[in-house]
Amino acid sequence: MPSLFTVDHVTQAFPLRDGGTYVALRDIFLDIAEGEFLSLVGHSGCGKSTLLNLLAGLSQATEGGILMNGREITDPGPDRMVVFQNYSLLPWKTVRQNIALAVDNVFPTKPLAERGSIVEHHIQMVGLKPAADKYPRELSGGMKQRVAIARALALRPKLLLLDEPFGALDALTRGNLQQQLMRICEDAGVTTVMVTHAVDEALLLSDRVVLMTNGPEAHIGQILEVPLSRPRSQLTAAEDPSYYSLRAEMVGFLNDQRRARQQRIKPAAAIAANGLEKVNLSIGFIPLTDCAPLVVAREKGFFLRHGLEQVELRREANWKTLENHVRQGVLDAAQMVAGLPYAMTLGLRGQEPLAMATALTLSRNGNAITLHRRFHEAGVSEAAGLKRWITAHPEKRLVFAMVHPASMHNLILRAWLASAGIDPDRDVELIVIPPPQMVATLRAGTIDGFCVGEPWNTRAVREGIGTVIATDTELWNGHSEKVLGVRQEWAGAYPRTHEALVLALLEACRWCDQPENRQELSEMLASPEFVGADPATLSPALVGPFDRGLGQPMADPAMFRFHDGGANAPDRGDAIWILTQLARWGLCSFPDDWEQVADQVQLRELYQRVAEASGSAEALANPVPSLIQLFGSDCLDPSDPVAYLRAHAHPGARALR
């Protein structure tokens, strides 16, 4: 879609009485496509109304400007209509007269009959025919707002600007009006920008949601695409598998902004002690069984033993939020899905690249692919069976969920599907859902399966909703799953702290792999502070036997590997496999200097030094394997990834650089 409006690097400042200036908006850039519905969301004082006024031409930007079809807007006009929360109807005029007054004013040269029919058409459009001769005082709040919308649309604006249009109404009445507004905007085909602070309202109505940071100097924090299919309703939207994950992203953003405003928390200043540059650390994790090393390092005193006195473990809602907190420096370090440091370093899907480093693999294995139980009942027991099912049901496009594009869940699930001739982009749909929402979404029937870490596979099995079709032991036994990720710049600023952190976690990893500790580990993780699950859901994967929902539970001692067999070494083969797969599926371009990228992200020397100091028997970093072979056919020679990509790159992937 061509862009109709451009907010071109707008900064808006207001003079203060004391001679200073208040910068409300700083460097806003936004393209608005014709016919698009866009929401501006943020807390009070985030400048959303200031931006709306600029679009309306009610005020002028201090720097930059607003372009409509490439021409700058300098004043208000009937091609941009604003609807305010307080309706602004003339109380002594009826519904029809209120609308007619505006039409007569803007189109004085049109014949009377045409003006009349414009008025009637718009009264009809908002469903107010029976109330056309009523006065505002005889109308409910929702009806008054519909009159205001009809009046605005009757002037045939190119842009409809809504400033908290339903702010004065109760949540359920809003729900009904949102539905009507959606239909009206679609019928009128008008480009719309709405200011709101209601999360569900923004998701329901918008094509894109622009999340604004707090003022002063408010800027665009994030733009969320809302891929929900249309027509939408409250119910179909909430039943869409990606709805609650989008909602969680918005709520997460707003909560961060709220916290920032309440406490003005900046990343905590470094407290140096014990020969370390910084002993106060904030480390992010996701409630999953494999956050175990972090939990153990704190609960069993490994952090303390190595001088890290104030370690706060911060439970994050999803990988995206965790990533943002690492970017902002709110987190010093984090448990990360193995592909994340590479994706952040390269810039996943056009994001700003940020050099990352990892010196420790926290866990290997631990994931599984779970399908809805009905596939097992239909005889699907491996990838080839799934392929047959898909071929036999061309009318149905299956939806599978994973946790992050750069996660091993996504990359291995894709390779598994591809190994059976299922195109993961064309034949099925893959979506991102935070781990704790997987089971509810599978039960709701809006996804058909998922690839996720424990305890969520076990939970689906225990609830009788899903069966496990493959575990990591069969998919790729020994792949790196979670790593300790830090910003390259952080590693440079706090080298001794980093070393102490790696050492503490290495010892915690060793503790996790001692069989006699596994039962205690299940109980430790069960605490609501960490995973918050029934220990009986955690122990099958940690202690065994593991129940796939297919009959007799079986022992699977390799389900999680935290230490033994050289598990903790950053593995160069893993790095190259990840870089190759990110490029294979078009998530990142493949870097020319791929060897250098792998070597810069993986701090293998640091690992080696720490492992030797800790007397770890498996201190030596793994040699690069000669071949990484999955599912018999999918074979990468890590010394020649380019050849692999020539043979395997998905048609959707960007050209190799």
Add this chain to the structure above:
Amino acid sequence: MQTVTRTAAHGPATASEPFLVIDGVTKVYPTPTGPYTVLDGIDLEVAEGEFVCVIGHSGCGKSTLLDMVSGFREPTSGEVRVQGERIRDPGPERMVVFQNYSLLPWLSARDNIALAVNNVFPHLKRNGQARTIVDSHLEMVGLSEAAHKKPASLSGGMKQRVSIARALALQPKLLILDEPFGALDPITREELQEELLRIWADQKVTVLMITHDIDEALFLADRVVLMTNGPAATIGEILPLPFPRPRERARLMEMPEYYDLRNHALDFLFRRYAHDVD
């Protein structure tokens, strides 16, 4: 479950009767075009210390129901009993907090509360205990600093804190909240919800609250009562909430049951009992 018999209503409180019993309550208003039934046969039992939210579209008779519990109106048939006593009038053991705060604008926050306390407990005024009650309730809602301010210089959230403090200062057994946070911005609303839960847990008061906000009900309540649309509205469903307490919003969002219940309530309100009129 226990069966409440009609005879229990007229006899003395039975030991096993639930704290609050809404017993076959119907409310009919006469109109020029004939009788109009707002509520039709409402049965609800609320245990002592329970937190119950009532949710439904506007016009479903929620406020009429609260009025009969608070004693502002009488049922056309059926009755409401608190601890076995039939409700006929308003009383300080059942305090109502409205969305519009209902504070006296010429009195400070402290004096608004003191007026109520002195009225209900005149004997406490003489020995200075009234002052202690007022102060402790101002503190409970975090308004000690702003006690001298008049409503006009308080934010919406602060005004609602004063109303809640005033209601609780009268030591009611039942706190009745009529969409108390509807007029507040989302951040303030969430803060007050958290504060309300803390106070409810401390004071061990029974709460009956009306709301339009599904997320608010899911965060606060032990049970959510879903009303059908009027006329002749009834209780459509009662959802017991399995979420452990103390509740933390972020943790709630991680629970699969949260989404099941939320979708269930959405389905009830926007499909099964969709409401076209606004």
